[in-house]
Structures are given as C-alpha cells and as structure tokens.
Amino acid sequence: MPLNVRALIVVLAVSAIAFHFAKPFALKRCAPEEFARRRNLWFVLTIAGFLLPSFWLFVFLAAPLLLWAGKKDSNPIALYLLLMHVIPPLTEQIPVVGINQLFSVNMYRLLSLTVLLPAALRYRRSRDKATAPDSRSMDLLLIAYGLLQVVLFVRPDGWNAYLYHNSLTTCLRTAFLYLLDAGLLYYVASRTVSDRQRLNDALASFLIACVVMAPLAVFEGLKHWALYAGLQDNLGAILMHQYNFRSGSLRAVVSAGHSLALGYLLAVAVGFWLHLRQYESRSWARYAVPGALVLGLVFSYSRGPWAGALIIFMTYALLSRSAGKSGFLKMMIVTAVVGAAVLASPLGNRIVSVIPYIGKPQSINNVDYRERLAQRSMQIIEEHPLFGDQNAYTEMSDLRQGEGIIDFVNTYAYVAVFYGLAGLSCFAGFILIALMRAYRTVKAVRDDAELAHMGSSLVATIVGTVIMIASCSFIYGYGQMFYVLAGLGAAYAHLGRTAAASSKLPAAAAHAYQ
Numbered sequence: 001m002p003l004n005v006r007a008l009i010v011v012l013a014v015s016a017i018a019f020h021f022a023k024p025f026a027l028k029r030c031a032p033e034e035f036a037r038r039r040n041l042w043f044v045l046t047i048a049g050f051l052l053p054s055f056w057l058f059v060f061l062a063a064p065l066l067l068w069a070g071k072k073d074s075n076p077i078a079l080y081l082l083l084m085h086v087i088p089p090l091t092e093q094i095p096v097v098g099i100n101q102l103f104s105v106n107m108y109r110l111l112s113l114t115v116l117l118p119a120a121l122r123y124r125r126s127r128d129k130a131t132a133p134d135s136r137s138m139d140l141l142l143i144a145y146g147l148l149q150v151v152l153f154v155r156p157d158g159w160n161a162y163l164y165h166n167s168l169t170t171c172l173r174t175a176f177l178y179l180l181d182a183g184l185l186y187y188v189a190s191r192t193v194s195d196r197q198r199l200n201d202a203l204a205s206f207l208i209a210c211v212v213m214a215p216l217a218v219f220e221g222l223k224h225w226a227l228y229a230g231l232q233d234n235l236g237a238i239l240m241h242q243y244n245f246r247s248g249s250l251r252a253v254v255s256a257g258h259s260l261a262l263g264y265l266l267a268v269a270v271g272f273w274l275h276l277r278q279y280e281s282r283s284w285a286r287y288a289v290p291g292a293l294v295l296g297l298v299f300s301y302s303r304g305p306w307a308g309a310l311i312i313f314m315t316y317a318l319l320s321r322s323a324g325k326s327g328f329l330k331m332m333i334v335t336a337v338v339g340a341a342v343l344a345s346p347l348g349n350r351i352v353s354v355i356p357y358i359g360k361p362q363s364i365n366n367v368d369y370r371e372r373l374a375q376r377s378m379q380i381i382e383e384h385p386l387f388g389d390q391n392a393y394t395e396m397s398d399l400r401q402g403e404g405i406i407d408f409v410n411t412y413a414y415v416a417v418f419y420g421l422a423g424l425s426c427f428a429g430f431i432l433i434a435l436m437r438a439y440r441t442v443k444a445v446r447d448d449a450e451l452a453h454m455g456s457s458l459v460a461t462i463v464g465t466v467i468m469i470a471s472c473s474f475i476y477g478y479g480q481m482f483y484v485l486a487g488l489g490a491a492y493a494h495l496g497r498t499a500a501a502s503s504k505l506p507a508a509a510a511h512a513y514q
Contacts, residue, residue: 070116203275
C-alpha cells in the first residue's frame with residue numbers, strides 16, 4: 001500500500017473520531033445541516049489532497065465546492081477557520097502566458113477567494129450601517145500599513161535581488177495580495193460576526209479544527225511519521241518549510257506548515273477552550289480536550305508557543321469574572337500539577353533538552369542567532385528609522401543560515417527593519433487597538449457572564465499572539481490569526497456596545513468601544 005494512502009487512512013480514522021465526539025459540542029452553536037456540510041467538506045478536501053496527482057486538480061475540485069459551501073453557510077468566517085488547514089499551506093504559481101508571474105495560490109488564498117470575498121460582497125450589498133463596528137482607526141492603520149508595503153518595494157532575499165525593481169505591475173500585485181491576505185480576513189471577521197452566536201461558532205470551529213490536529217500531532221511525535229509530508233510531492237506544490245527534528249525527536253507539524261505554526265494554533269485553541277468549556281456538559285470531554293491540545297503542543301517542541309499558551313492561560317485567569325483570587329490560585333495549582341506530571345513523564349527529558357542554557361547546544365545556538373539578529377536589526381533601524389531599509393537582506397548577509405536564508409525570528413524586527421517605525425506603528429497599533437477595546441469591553445460587561453468570558457478569551461489570545469510573534473516569523477497560522485483575532489476583537493467590542501444600547505448591560509459598556 002502506498003505510504004500516502006496509509007497516511008490518509010490514519011488521518012481519516014483519527015479525524016472521524018474527533019468529529020464524532022465534537023458533534024454535540026458544535027451543534028450548540030450551529031445548525032445540524034451546517035455542521036454536517038462543513039465536516040463532509042473537510043473530509044472531501046482531505047481525501048482529494050492526499051490522492052489527487054496535481055495541485056491544480058485539487059483547486060479545480062475545491063473551488064466550486066467552497067463557493068457552494070460559503071454561499072450556504074450563515075457564518076463564513078467559521079467555515080474559513082475550520083478549513084484553513086485542511087491541507088498544508090502548499091503554494092503554487094498561477095500558470096500564465098505572456099508575463100513572468102501573476103501570483104501564487106495556497107489554501108489560505110483559495111478560501112479567501114471562494115469564501116471570504118463573496119461574503120464581503122454580500123455584506124456590502126445588504127449591510128445595515130447600525131450593525132457595522134466603529135473601527136475607523138483600525139481600518140486606517142490597516143490601510144496605511146498596506147500603502148507602505150505598496151510604496152516601499154522590498155527586494156527579495158536572493159543572489160539576484162538587484163535585478164528586481166518596483167513597477168506598476170508589482171504595486172498592483174502587492175496591493176491585491178495584501179487585500180486578499182489581510183484585508184479580507186479582518187473585514188469579514190469584524191463585519192459579519194454580528195452576534196454572540198456567530199462569535200461562539202467561529203471560536204468553536206477553530207477549536208474543532210485544532211482538536212482534529214492535536215491527536216495527529218501526538219501520533220507524528222510518537223511514531224516519527226510525518227503524515228502530511230507526501231502531499232508536497234503528490235500535488236507538485238511547494239512548502240517553504242520542511243519537517244525537522246529537535247533533540248532527536250520529530251517536531252510535529254501535521255497540516256500547519258511548520259511546528260511553530262502548529263504550536264501557535266494549539267495555544268490559541270487553549271485560549272478559546274477556556275471560554276467554550278462552560279458549554280461542555282460531558283465531564284470526560286472537559287479533561288480530554290485540553291489534554292489533547294496540551295499534548296499536541298508538547299510534541300510540536302516549540303518553546304515560544306509553550307510560553308504563549310501559559311501566558312494565554314494566566315491572562316484569561318486574571319480577566320475571567322469567575323476566577324477571583326481563589327479561582328486564580330486554583331488554576332495556578334492545576335497548572336503546576338500538570339506541569340510537574342509532564343516533566344516527570346518520559347517526555348520530561350525531551351522538554352528540558354530544548355530549554356535554552358539548560359538543554360543541548362543547539363538550543364544555545366538558537367538563542368545566539370536571535371541575539372545577533374536583534375543587534376543587526378537595531379543597527380539598521382537606527383540608520384533608517386522612519387521608513388526602514390528595503391535592501392536590508394543584502395546588508396544582513398552575515399546572518400544567512402545553513403538553509404541559505406536570513407530567518408527573521410521576530411515579526412516586529414522584520415517590520416521595523418523593512419518599513420521603519422512608521423510601519424511598526426501601523427502594524428502594532430492595529431492589533432493593540434483591538435486589544436484595548438476588547439479589554440475595555442470585558443471590564444464593562446461584567447454583569448453578562450457569557451460575554452465577559454468570551455471577551456476574556458479573546459483578550460488572552462490576542463495578548464498571547466502579540467507576545468508570540470516577537471519570537472517567530474509572520475508565517476502561516478501566525479499571519480492568518482493575527483488579522484482574524486483583530487477582526488473578532490472589533491466585532492466583540494461592538495457586541496458589548498450593542499448589548500449596552502439594548503439596556504441589557506450597564507451604560508458604561510456603551511462607551512467601552514470609543
């Protein structure tokens with residue numbers, strides 16, 4: 001039996017079990033036919049990804065199915081979050097005649113074109129201005145950051161970078177892809193999530209996708225079997241990063257594209273679960289779901305997401321209305337007990353071995369590289385403070401690694417180096433405004449337990465994201481969820497204002513979004 005078929009059987013078996021037990025949980029937030037349609041589409045696209053011999057055959061099958069499902073779905077962002085990693089983010093250039101290149105396609109862009117773009121157009125045609133969040137400052141910062149990317153042409157990292165020059169075609173391509181990759185995500189998340197049912201549905205859909213990935217990650221780690229590795233050769237598309245090992249152990253990736261991205265997604269799912277667990281009546285599931293997420297996170301061997309998950313957990317505990325002083329202490333005790341149990345298990349030595357200055361030399365080398373990157377980045381920022389240096393790749397050639405690339409393991413450093421403090425202000429200000437407004441809404445809606453818990457979850461995951469992207473490049477799930485969380489934060493703040501206007505909450509909530 002071909003290896004790819006064997007991997008498909010494992011993926012289908014594990015995911016079928018996960019979807020079966022997730023069904024009662026999901027049906028509390030969406031209609032039965034909607035859950036069935038999303039789940040069946042997940043299975044069809046997974047089977048197609050493993051068995052079809054061409055990426056474009058996959059696209060030709062997936063595109064009409066996604067258009068159909070997106071049109072029928074009452075909550076397009078939930079559909080997007082469930083399917084965003086149905087296959088790895090493999091990339092392929094659109095074949096065209098007469099020009100060098102058009103743009104590349106991956107699962108994220110396919111979903112944006114078939115699910116999010118039609119949803120945005122439907123919203124524009126039928127929207128009621130009263131349902132739109134007052135997010136002008138976030139909109140302006142997002143547009144300003146996009147304009148900087150269009151105007152400031154960053155030459156790619158390569159030996160022939162000097163051959164590349166800005167042009168009208170390049171500007172148009174950059175603007176279109178920015179709107180497709182960032183603008184649509186934020187717009188649909190902030191505008192179409194107009195009530196708490198849809199917001200809960202979006203959080204639950206992302207959680208279910210991660211609950212499917214988590215046991216597969218554990219399987220990869222235990223069996224040293226990269227389940228999705230064969231899709232790249234099978235579909236003939238490119239994945240920027242490959243499977244790798246840390247301290248002799250395979251770092252689980254599943255369909256996330258990179259072990260760091262997998263760890264980040266699972267850390268965010270932990271934050272969503274802290275809110276959604278109150279709707280789970282099955283006592284075994286209240287332990288099985290976080291257990292699976294934490295184990296999947298462990299087998300990613302990603303230190304940043306480990307710390308991020310802990311930060312998300314602690315932030316939620318501090319914000320949650322039910323977690324007063326005694327509740328917070330109880331959550332910390334549970335964390336300490338679980339941490340001690342993991343360290344005492346056979347996984348303990350593997351975890352310790354990847355901790356910087358305690359573990360193996362590779363961990364120390366990783367820290368040394370980050371320190372050198374920080375020093376060189378600060379030097380370039382000091383020389384080009386306002387709009388950055390678009391030729392920085394050439395000037396940082398001494399940081400080129402064994403793979404032949406300069407790995408920016410700090411998103412903020414990347415933005416500041418290439419787009420200066422102007423770009424960093426737009427980029428960071430965009431997400432910080434969402435964080436501030438969501439936090440103020442949480443404080444204002446304490447009398448509504450459900451809304452307060454929901455907001456605590458969103459604030460915690462945004463805080464975790466803001467911290468985690470300081471130790472990772474803006475790749476895969478990091479980049480997608482950055483804009484989704486900002487949009488959901490804006491939508492949540494609007495929900496708080498709407499609830500206050502309908503006299504369900506204190507009047508203070510009406511001002512939390514301003």
